[in-house]
Structures are given as C-alpha cells and as structure tokens.
Amino acid sequence: MGTAVNIKSKTTRKNVISALKRIDQKLKEYRLTPKNGLCIYSGNISEKIGEQNVQIWCFEPSELLNKKIYRCDKTFILEPLRDMVEEKEIYGLLTIDKSEAAVGWINGKSVKVEKKFKSMVPGKTGKGGQSAQRFERVRKELLKTFLKQVGDYATKAFETNKNLIGIIIGGPGLTKNTFVNNEYLSHAMTKKIIGTKDIGYAGEEAIHELYEASEDILKDSRAGREKAIIDEFFNRLKKDEELVVYGYEQTIDALKTGAIDRLLISEEFPLEKVHIKCKKCSYEEQKITKPDTVSSKCPKCGEYVEKTTEEIFDLLESKVKETSTEMIIISSETPEGNQFMLLGGIGGFLRYKLY
DSSP states (O other): TTTTTSSHHHHHHHHHHHHHHHHHHHHHTOSSTTOOOOOOEEEEEOSTTOOOEEEEEEEOOOHHHOOOOOOOOOOOOHEEEEEHHHHOOOOEEEEEEEEEEHHHHHHHHEEEEEEEEEEEOOOOOOTTTOOOHHHHHHHHHHHHHHHHHHHHHHHHHTTTOOOOEEEEEEEESSHHHHHTTTOSSHHHHHHHHEEEEEOOSSSSSHHHHHHHHHTTTTTTTTHHHHHHHHHHHHHHHHGGGGEEESSHHHHHHHTTTTTTEEEEEEEEEEEEEEEEEOOOTOOEEHHHOGGGGSOOOOOTTOOEEEEEEEEEEHHHHHHHHHHHHHEEOOOOOSHHHHHHHHTTSEEEESOOOOO
C-alpha cells in the first residue's frame, strides 16, 4: 500500500489501492497459509474507462506453489499456474515407410499430428534405360536421405519436450525396423523407444492408427485409461443399457439419487444452464449451452428477453462429493471422446439399475 500511493496516474493508483484493500480483507479469513500455498488475484476488470469493478479471486493451487510473487501489472501473472496444469504425460508417435512418414504426440488424452513427410524414393521399377543395379543404388541413397530427414526432425521435436515418457514407431513394412536399428533418431531418443507396431500404412492418418494399435503399450497412460473407460461405457450400452445413463437430465437425476458410481463428462460439455424469459409474452425456456449462443430476442414475439445463467459445474461438484462419485473428464480430441460427445457429452456408470 505504501508503494501504491506513489503511482502517478490517479486512476491506476485508485484501482491498485482498491485491489489491495480487497486482498487485505480476504487475508483476514485465513489463520494459516493453505498446504499448497495461496493465489490471490484482484483488480479493476471493468472494460469501460473511468468505471470501477474491482473483483478478487482467491484459491489454493492444485500443487505446491514454491514461488513468492507480488506483481502490479495490466494483466494477471498466470505462468506459475500454467506450469502446474501443463501435461506431464507425453508420448511421441512416428509412422514411416518408403513413401511417407509422420510425427505426432499423445499429449495426456489427446492425439495430435505435428509434421508429415513425403519421400522422393521411386518404386522398384527403373525407367529411362538405367541398369537395375544403378537404379537400386540411387533408390537406397534416396531412402537413406529420407530416413535421415525424418530422424533429424523427430529427434529435435522429441528432445525439446521434457515430459516425454516414450516413443512408439509404426509402419506397414520393414522400413520402420531399418529406421530403429540404424538409429536415425539420436542415441538418447532411440533409448526412449518403447515399442514398434505393424500398421496398414504410414503418414498423417496412420498416427491415429498407431495410437489404436498401441493399446497394450499405453494401457497405463492417461490416453489408454480413457480409451478403456469409454470402451467399457459403450460395451455396457450395447449389452446392458440399464447399467449406464447418458443425457443431461437423466444423468443429473441419477446423480442426485446417488446411483452413479463414475460420472463421465466431456471437456466440451457446456457447463452452463441458460434460462430465458420474455416479459411481454411470458415465453420461458431453459438450455444447456453457452450463453453467447442464445439469442437475446424472444423466438415467439421478437422482444428482448431476460437471460440468467447457472453454473452446472458447481452442482456437479457438490453432488459428486455428497455421493462419493468419481468424476472423469473425457477429452474431445480422441475418436472415443468425439463419439461420447455425440451421445450428449455427459453420462455415467450406475451402481444399480434404476428401474
């Protein structure tokens, strides 16, 4: 506070002092620093010049916060928190044959392609009158050049990721074995190879095929665990539909009664309930969606409506704690996650049949 009174700009000085007062009041609620430390953000968040809307956010971080920072700035300093939520379970994927290759990642629960390659290696038949021996020598040199190009790129990509756990290599023929055995990756990255897989083709689409084929290798990874959960959900849906539930209303009803053992919710699920009401014609409607996707005009009479929103996550969180239910967030960046989102993006495994 003593430093803040020296700020030259009257508006900035007023905003900073107001924020510090809010922080001072909030700190009085704490007798001890929480186990993982304490994050406090406060400031004037109004977008209108000259208007004050000082807000405060105060919480214990998910991991131990071993930095002490006081910063007065135009934006909140979020880097220490971003470091905490950075994905720490990453696998490298590489598919390769004589004609094409691709480098990708399993990043937590999502599968992504980073780079694809096309080779200049010709087929086995020579043209233009070249002798078979000379043609084969040229072909081998072009293949070596291609493997080196892929290996150099993959080595740099994999080495830059400090959270890399392992590398899986796949392809349809013997080229992948040549790539591994001749250490086209650096020695350090070659030691990170945890498996090779025979798959139908190489290239961009093959990255996802390699992920599917590596279920045995990845069974203990987050991606593998999520795939197993979604597979189990859809298998139950086929064999005994009464032991699973899906859809917002049905899932919430089952959660309230304590019937859900494991709650599944897509990271793309809109966690807000929007209620609209028209004063003129008394039209009312509730939607589970993002507020900015709901029209401000009444669909019946065209007048402006009142919009109120309710955070669904707060409801889910409280009910999960009350009923000792496990809540599992499902990625939308895997084929299984997309399939679950098409089913509504929310559902669960039941402890018993409801009917």
